[in-house]
Amino acid sequence: MTNITYFPKNKEMFLKQAVEAYASWHLPEAVQYMEKALAIEKDDTLYPLYITLLLELYELDRAERFFEKTFPQIDFVETTPELDVLYIRLLIELWALDKAKLLIHHRIDRYQGNSVIVEELNGLLDKLEQQEQAYQRDKEKQIKDVLTQINHVENLSFYQQQHIIPLLNHLDDALYSQSVHTLLHSALHPILKTYLLEISIEKKVLQHFNMTWFGQTVELDVNQLSPVMDHALYQACLKYIEEVVQDEHIKEMLIKNTLLYFSILYPFPEVLFEHYDIFVRTLMKRNAHEDIEYQREWFEKIEYWIAQMEEC
Structure with missing residues (x-):
């Protein structure tokens, strides 16, 4: 042994x-x-x-x-x-x-x-x-830096603008509300404005306010807004895609692009989505590079902002 x-x-x-x-x-x-x-x-x-x-x-x-x-x-x-x-x-x-x-x-x-x-x-x-x-000195510096970026948001790339959003959490309620108001009237990318609106819906920090939407000043009531993915027109669009599109790859692409287009137009997606069936068919044609006329101006505006995202 x-x-x-x-x-x-x-x-x-x-x-x-x-x-x-x-x-x-x-x-x-x-x-x-x-x-x-x-x-x-x-x-x-x-x-x-x-x-x-x-x-x-x-x-x-x-x-x-x-x-x-x-x-x-x-x-x-x-x-x-x-x-x-x-x-x-x-x-x-x-x-x-x-x-x-x-x-x-x-x-x-x-x-x-x-x-x-x-x-x-x-x-x-x-x-x-x-x-x-x-910590207090660092916090004050962070707040100062955030406010500086907010006031010069038009000089920032989409990626840099995107970086501002989580920094808003360093602000107290008063500065947060003021900053969101400034951003909603700035040259901030529309999809980031949508994200801010959704945060406002959740936090209920803002109630009645106005914002600049594609060059127009519009009045909003947070209580009348719903998150993008809960919006009736968005849901109707998804249902239509499920009903008419059989190819899973095309369906996935359409759903992804529908959410993107919808988010850029929010909170007034009806300018393009009121006839959601026509929108879906038009989006399919645009991806096939066919010449179409339906809401050409709005498609071109949206695709300009999509290009800004892709430059990052």
Whole structure:
């Protein structure tokens, strides 16, 4: 029978290896040995070193999971001064600044008799406030940059205009409403105006307002609008395509282009879609490069804006 040599798997050996790895600045190995030691025996005295190693390695997710599993009530119940400080350090690294600030003030009151810990906590409070100030400066710069882009949207490509939309989320409600109003009267691509309208329908930030639609100023009531894909004319168009088109490839192409054309014309798609059956047949002919007259002017306007999208 083959002799099997079992290497000693004891806590002291793993701790020794963890210390040696740490001394050599091999931190990932130190963490592995520490975890093996803790797997053999839970030891509260080792937790601070273990968490310190994780923070040094910026293993924030692992550190967070450790606290959630080992000290699920740490937000409400003190553990040890060292672990409380490490937990607050973790929160600051995770940018959970409000929670960290509350805990710092609570722990300062709790550890008034421990000047060393109170000094550490005050140091963390200073770091937190510096991060808050940096965050506020960055936010103000982002807002300024967004407003500058909005006011010069006519100079931007479709891709650059597209990039503006998610940045609106950095604005408060008042600035958001003002910015959307500006964009709806600007040279913003029509399909992006449609996207803004759909967001407004969802958020109900705007109610009654006006916008520039293909050179015309039009008045709108958000409560009277429905999302593009819920619009009755769009649904009728889809139903017609399903009924008359058999080829799946052609059907897919028609549905895709119908949504594109509809989105560019929204919120007044009836200029082209009122006779949705004629529109579908015309769209099929245009893709076949046949000469057609139905609403030629509108097709050409839409295809101009499609070309703007394709230039990116």
